[in-house]
Amino acid sequence: xxxxxxxxxxxxxxxxxxxxxxxxxxxxxxxxxxxxxxxxxxxxxxxxxxxxxxxxxxxxxxxxxxxxxxxxxxxxxxxxxxxxxxxxxxxxxxxxxxxxxxxxxxxxxxxxxxxxxxxxxxxxxxxxxxxxxxxxxxxxxxxxxxxxxxxxxxxxxxxxxxxxxxxxxxxxxxxxxxxxxxxxxxxxxxxxxxxxxxxxxxxxxxxxxxxxxxxxxxxxxxxxxxxxxxxxx
Numbered sequence: 001x002x003x004x005x006x007x008x009x010x011x012x013x014x015x016x017x018x019x020x021x022x023x024x025x026x027x028x029x030x031x032x033x034x035x036x037x038x039x040x041x042x043x044x045x046x047x048x049x050x051x052x053x054x055x056x057x058x059x060x061x062x063x064x065x066x067x068x069x070x071x072x073x074x075x076x077x078x079x080x081x082x083x084x085x086x087x088x089x090x091x092x093x094x095x096x097x098x099x100x101x102x103x104x105x106x107x108x109x110x111x112x113x114x115x116x117x118x119x120x121x122x123x124x125x126x127x128x129x130x131x132x133x134x135x136x137x138x139x140x141x142x143x144x145x146x147x148x149x150x151x152x153x154x155x156x157x158x159x160x161x162x163x164x165x166x167x168x169x170x171x172x173x174x175x176x177x178x179x180x181x182x183x184x185x186x187x188x189x190x191x192x193x194x195x196x197x198x199x200x201x202x203x204x205x206x207x208x209x210x211x212x213x214x215x216x217x218x219x220x221x222x223x224x225x226x227x228x229x230x231x232x233x
Contacts (some may be wrong), residue, residue, distance in 0.1 A: 036224040057105050065105050072100055073167055076222050094223045098135070101166045109198035113156065114147065123143035124153065124210055127230035129160065129218075132179050138162040138228020142216040144204065153204040155190060155216065161197045162218050162228045168193040168200050173219040176219060177231050186212070193218060 052060075052068075071080070076097055082090060112120070124146050129138035138159035147154055155170070162168070169192055174185035190202040203208075216230040 015063045034172075037074060054103075057103075060105070065107075069104060072097070072104070076166055079222065082222060090223075095225065097166050098220075098225075101164045102135075106164065106197045107162075107195035109195035109200040111200050113145075113196075113201070114151065114154070121147050121151075121154070125232040127216065127232045129157075129162070129228045129230045130177075132226040132228055136163050136165070136225065136227040138230075142232070144210060144231035146231070151211070152206060153208065155185070155202040155204055157198075157200045157202075160200065162193070164196050165218075165220045165225070165227055166223070167221050168196070168227060169219050169221055171219050172204070172208070172213040173215050173217045174213055175217075176214040177227065177229050178215065179226050181226070184217065184219070184226075187217070188213070 012102055057065070077085075078095065080094070083094065106108060122143045122145065126143040129140050131137040131141060138161065141158045142160075143156050143158070145154045145156060148219045154174070171184070171187040171189040172190060173187040175183045175187075188205065188208060189206065194200055216232065218227040218229075219225070220227060
């Protein structure tokens with residue numbers, strides 16, 4: 001047999017071998033790309049904050065409790081990170097944070113009405129706080145006053161109590177009795193809740209048209225959870 005005829009099978013074998021190698025590379029690269037889509041990777045990281053035992057909490061000073069609250073809020077992922085989490089993971093993180101916050105000591109406020117007012121403030125609207133659900137509970141009164149002599153408008157809580165939570169804010173909402181984010185409507189954020197119990201005052205921005213707002217809402221900003229509602233009338 002000639003050298004030319006013997007070279008043909010060799011080239012054929014080479015082509016086959018090269019084809020096999022290419023196929024292996026293609027399959028390997030393809031697997032590298034698609035494997036994250038078809039292989040479950042279970043992660044069970046603990047929430048990076050642990051509430052001390054009750055006896056430790058009871059013995060802590062007010063400053064130490066505030067430091068602990070700050071530590072809890074610092075452990076909450078950013079809004080962008082929370083928005084990117086799968087729903088199941090977001091719910092798990094939210095549950096862990098809510099349970100940790102609920103176990104924190106109460107913060108009692110006892111603010112008086114502004115002093116040295118020459119006339120009585122006028123009640124513009126009021127309502128009683130009610131629970132958002134069986135876990136997020138609230139009670140007490142919310143009253144909006146017109147202060148005399150152009151002193152502006154003031155929202156006052158009395159005998160107030162709400163379940164502890166992370167980064168709670170006081171909202172004036174157009175929704176009548178919102179129990180979730182969708183029902184809030186438009187709202188004005190009056191600032192962070194200063195204590196989960198007691199009497200407290202919040203200034204309402206000048207120019208606010210109160211007729212547009214139907215409720216006072218205690219709202220957790222990071223997890224978009226309503227804690228308590230006071231429908232205004």
